Amino acid sequence: MLKRVVVGWALVYAALTFFPFPVSLLPGAWWLEGAYHRALLPLARAAGGMVGLRVEALPAGSGDTAFNYALVLLNIVAALVGAATLAMASRPATSTLASLLRVHLRYVLAAAMLSYGLAKVLVQQFPALDAERMTTTFGEASPMGLLWTCLGASPAYTIMGGVMECLGGALLLWRRTALVGALVLIPVMVNVVAMNFCYDVPVKVYSTHLLAAAVVIVLPDAGRLARMVLGLALPPADLAPAARGAARVVLGVAKVGVLGVIALALWQEAVAEGPGASGGAATADLPPDGAYEVVRFEVEGAAIEGAPKGATPAGEGGADAGRWRTVTFAKGGMVSVRSASGSRIRFTVAERVAEGERAVRLTLAPFGQPEGPRLAWRVRGREGGDFEVRTGGDGRSEIAVLGPLGMDGFYLPSRRFRWVIERPDNR
Numbered sequence: 001m002l003k004r005v006v007v008g009w010a011l012v013y014a015a016l017t018f019f020p021f022p023v024s025l026l027p028g029a030w031w032l033e034g035a036y037h038r039a040l041l042p043l044a045r046a047a048g049g050m051v052g053l054r055v056e057a058l059p060a061g062s063g064d065t066a067f068n069y070a071l072v073l074l075n076i077v078a079a080l081v082g083a084a085t086l087a088m089a090s091r092p093a094t095s096t097l098a099s100l101l102r103v104h105l106r107y108v109l110a111a112a113m114l115s116y117g118l119a120k121v122l123v124q125q126f127p128a129l130d131a132e133r134m135t136t137t138f139g140e141a142s143p144m145g146l147l148w149t150c151l152g153a154s155p156a157y158t159i160m161g162g163v164m165e166c167l168g169g170a171l172l173l174w175r176r177t178a179l180v181g182a183l184v185l186i187p188v189m190v191n192v193v194a195m196n197f198c199y200d201v202p203v204k205v206y207s208t209h210l211l212a213a214a215v216v217i218v219l220p221d222a223g224r225l226a227r228m229v230l231g232l233a234l235p236p237a238d239l240a241p242a243a244r245g246a247a248r249v250v251l252g253v254a255k256v257g258v259l260g261v262i263a264l265a266l267w268q269e270a271v272a273e274g275p276g277a278s279g280g281a282a283t284a285d286l287p288p289d290g291a292y293e294v295v296r297f298e299v300e301g302a303a304i305e306g307a308p309k310g311a312t313p314a315g316e317g318g319a320d321a322g323r324w325r326t327v328t329f330a331k332g333g334m335v336s337v338r339s340a341s342g343s344r345i346r347f348t349v350a351e352r353v354a355e356g357e358r359a360v361r362l363t364l365a366p367f368g369q370p371e372g373p374r375l376a377w378r379v380r381g382r383e384g385g386d387f388e389v390r391t392g393g394d395g396r397s398e399i400a401v402l403g404p405l406g407m408d409g410f411y412l413p414s415r416r417f418r419w420v421i422e423r424p425d426n427r
Helices: 002-017 031-050 066-088 094-121 143-152 155-171 175-198 204-230 245-272
Strands: 290-299 302-305 326-330 334-338 344-354 359-366 375-381 387-393 396-404
Touching: 002 066, 002 094, 002 204, 031 066, 066 204, 094 155, 094 175, 094 204, 094 245, 143 155, 155 175, 175 204
Parallel strands: none
Antiparallel strands: 290 302, 290 326, 290 396, 326 334, 334 344, 344 359, 359 375, 375 387, 387 396
């Protein structure tokens, strides 16, 4: 009875935690998870209130919101109810429940690992360092940003990790190789979970669930693995088909369908995040993504030739603070301005309106504050690849001419792998 309760609880908890997998992988089905979360929001708020957790909003870019933790609590309670119901029922058998749990976790983990692994192999999750990263100091970076910079600096390392994730995920797709796949993924996921916790990456809840899934997949063979490690005789492996006759055909068709959905989802992700993909305000109307140095700066008619020593938006700080040094346009519609002291102010593009063939008007909001005060910029292309930015406010006008800031002046990208190192270069 105890085993049936434990297996039943794990099955219901896994089904709720990863719901609506695999339907959520279908094209156009992305809204299902959001609708499910919206339906559970009142319950999540009530559950969070019982443990002193204030649930304010649904997840939006972070998987470690108060809602996510309240949802874990809800799933634990709901799984207890489901396990009690299954324990009182005579069917299905405990072995059948265990098989369903293992199959479900195999495909959930396989889809996740193939997705994350492919993103690493294609160098999408940790993109190569750009001028924006080069001009960000260690002191300005968050722990997550520091980790992303570190991993982005070594594509070979991230590709190797992606290959291991893809290998483990692919092995999970077949019953006879699932154990090997889970054994490959356990150390991989231990490393991922450790990085998420140690560098405050907001995927702690999800990655911990994926690690637990890999462990649960291994549990049925834990005895055999222990005997192998101890050098004891191993009982013969059960290589019999999981089903026979018509049931086997039905399971085969279902497997082909799930594999097709996973393959389609992976293809869509690769295309959406590929080199030709663009997002937000990163279009031809804006300067191409990257950092720009200010080659000319004018405040209310006072021109400053060359690259000034700082930058802030109009109306902030004194005369020196109002001088611009660098401006960066990043994919997804983020704009950052480097100040005279070396600090940085960031914005998101709230609105973009084309004004001619090579001109655009941008409405900028403070980064992370979509309802904050707005700034108006007018960006116009110039001959020779430069861009002119005009902004004004509070009776103050500014004009900046931007020229591309190359990567040649930075030390980090110039360093390459060396077999022979006479002296350590630990800057």
